[in-house]
Amino acid sequence: MLSLITNMGSLVAQSNLNNANNALNISLQRLSSGLRINSGADDPAGLVISQEQMAQMSGLQAAITNTSKDTNVVQIADGGLNEINSLLLQIRGLAVDAANTGANDPNTLAADQAQIANALQTITRIATSTQFGSDQLLNGNHAATATISSNALTGGKGTVSALATAETASGTYTATIASLATQATATGTQAISTGLVLGAGQTETLTINGIQIQLSGGANGLDATGAIAAINQQSNQTGVTASLNSTGDILLTANAYGSAGNNYTLSDSGVQGTPTSGTAGVGLGLSTATFTGGKDVTGTLVDSQGNAIDVTGVGNVLTGSNGLSITTDPTATTTTGAIKVLVANESLAFQIGANAGQNVSLAIQSVQANVLGMNVANKSGITNLSEIDVTNSSQSSADILSVIDKAISDVSNLAGLLGAFQDNTLQATAANLQTSLQNTTAANSTIRDTNFAQESATYAQNQVLVQAGTQVLKNANQLPQLVLALLQ
Numbered sequence: 001m002l003s004l005i006t007n008m009g010s011l012v013a014q015s016n017l018n019n020a021n022n023a024l025n026i027s028l029q030r031l032s033s034g035l036r037i038n039s040g041a042d043d044p045a046g047l048v049i050s051q052e053q054m055a056q057m058s059g060l061q062a063a064i065t066n067t068s069k070d071t072n073v074v075q076i077a078d079g080g081l082n083e084i085n086s087l088l089l090q091i092r093g094l095a096v097d098a099a100n101t102g103a104n105d106p107n108t109l110a111a112d113q114a115q116i117a118n119a120l121q122t123i124t125r126i127a128t129s130t131q132f133g134s135d136q137l138l139n140g141n142h143a144a145t146a147t148i149s150s151n152a153l154t155g156g157k158g159t160v161s162a163l164a165t166a167e168t169a170s171g172t173y174t175a176t177i178a179s180l181a182t183q184a185t186a187t188g189t190q191a192i193s194t195g196l197v198l199g200a201g202q203t204e205t206l207t208i209n210g211i212q213i214q215l216s217g218g219a220n221g222l223d224a225t226g227a228i229a230a231i232n233q234q235s236n237q238t239g240v241t242a243s244l245n246s247t248g249d250i251l252l253t254a255n256a257y258g259s260a261g262n263n264y265t266l267s268d269s270g271v272q273g274t275p276t277s278g279t280a281g282v283g284l285g286l287s288t289a290t291f292t293g294g295k296d297v298t299g300t301l302v303d304s305q306g307n308a309i310d311v312t313g314v315g316n317v318l319t320g321s322n323g324l325s326i327t328t329d330p331t332a333t334t335t336t337g338a339i340k341v342l343v344a345n346e347s348l349a350f351q352i353g354a355n356a357g358q359n360v361s362l363a364i365q366s367v368q369a370n371v372l373g374m375n376v377a378n379k380s381g382i383t384n385l386s387e388i389d390v391t392n393s394s395q396s397s398a399d400i401l402s403v404i405d406k407a408i409s410d411v412s413n414l415a416g417l418l419g420a421f422q423d424n425t426l427q428a429t430a431a432n433l434q435t436s437l438q439n440t441t442a443a444n445s446t447i448r449d450t451n452f453a454q455e456s457a458t459y460a461q462n463q464v465l466v467q468a469g470t471q472v473l474k475n476a477n478q479l480p481q482l483v484l485a486l487l488q
Contacts, residue, residue, distance in 0.1 A: 010473060010479070013473040017470060021466050027459035028459065036451065056440055058354075059353075060437040067352050070350045084367055087122055090119055091116050095390060123367070139368060143347075147162070147342045151339050153328060160339055162324065162341045165324070166363040167323035168343050171303055173303055173304070173341045174301070176336070177328055177336055177338075179298045181296055181316035182257065185293050186291045187249050187289060188249045188284050190284065191247060191249055191282075193244055195282050198215060199217050200221045201277070202274070203271075205272075207265070208240050210265065215230055221278055250285065252266070256315055261294035262292055264291040266291060267287075296316075297330075299311065301318065324343065348363075349361050370384050372386075379396065
């Protein structure tokens with residue numbers, strides 16, 4: 001219908017032209033910005049996903065930077081440990097030199113001790129000055145320490161110790177011991193205390209945990225004392241100590257506590273050969289014996305709020321799933337009781353992930369001279385590395401060397417811990433973060449970036465539609481003029 005009032009053709013042309021013009025503007029924006037999504041209206045769901053991925057990308061980039069700085073922290077600490085280890089080797093050399101008392105006079109010993117004292121001072125100085133920024137790393141500021149505040153186990157040695165790790169949260173813990181660990185034993189069937197074990201010329205082979213012990217009657221025979229001494233000479237290799245029980249039978253006892261001793265192996269060839277003189281021996285009587293009776297410590301562990309922590313008993317060590325371990329005294333006369341442990345954890349906390357909770361802790365114990373070489377049994381009364389004195393006649397060279405060797409072991413173990421943390425935790429995590437960042441960036445690009453090949457084609461199409469729409473609108477606006485023709 002022709003009308004002067006309403007030009008439907010023009011309205012339709014205007015609507016289509018507006019749509020085409022809007023589409024053209026969107027294509028222009030996408031091509032000029034390089035982004036397919038420039039506002040929520042472009043793709044609401046895609047925008048939400050893209051924003052989440054961009055937040056993750058930002059976190060991944062920060063985490064990669066973190067792991068790089070964390071590696072630097074560990075390397076600085078490791079460098080300090082290397083210097084301390086070098087000093088410990090020098091100290092050991094000086095201690096060995098001082099042990100040569102047949103060729104050393106007091107002046108020589110004093111010179112050795114002067115060098116040792118200087119090295120000890122340097123060890124402590126390195127431990128207190130090795131730092132990242134203003135943060136000291138090797139002086140114990142970032143250790144996880146556990147202190148026994150009360151112990152219900154009594155008797156025997158009466159010693160109970162606790163060890164915290166970087167995973168152990170600070171607080172007060174209570175370990176309740178239900179039963180102490182026991183040692184596995186194997187008992188012979190011959191009362192060897194009442195006669196010769198082996199007669200002159202006789203032999204017997206005892207194999208304990210794969211270690212062969214050759215017993216020989218020799219020229220005069222072998223009694224119980226001699227047999228036990230021969231077995232105990234290899235106790236460090238076999239892990240077993242021999243003795244006589246109350247009925248005079250030989251008793252083999254595992255050196256270690258716990259159920260693992262039940263798996264110890266034992267074989268006895270029995271008496272071999274005939275006596276060349278005198279009486280035949282009865283033998284050890286261990287041909288049918290097996291190790292039994294080894295039990296692990298059992299008990300419970302709870303935190304300050306009374307929450308139970310899963311525990312595992314191995315030997316005489318009760319270890320919680322939080323890394324806190326309690327070493328009980330198997331010789332205590334009380335088999336049950338509570339042990340209070342105070343844990344102070346100042347471990348270094350490293351954020352190595354893009355999200356909350358993706359962090360790790362590293363505990364670095366002090367390596368000052370007065371805490372190295374501790375817990376070494378010795379007759380000289382030396383409690384730590386700082387107390388060694390080669391000029392002190394009451395300190396034996398063997399005890400001094402044992403303390404130094406323990407100090408070297410302390411430092412080496414800590415260096416190994418740092419190396420494993422750097423390699424297995426930081427560097428492996430950094431590599432994974434790089435891969436995650438690459439894949440997340442690619443996924444975000446798929447959602448948000450402009451596909452130029454597709455969008456340029458769309459732009460060309462919209463451009464033609466705008467041009468055509470403009471021409472059609474021009475023609476539509478001329479339609480009312482046809483009405484004049486009807487009025488002429």
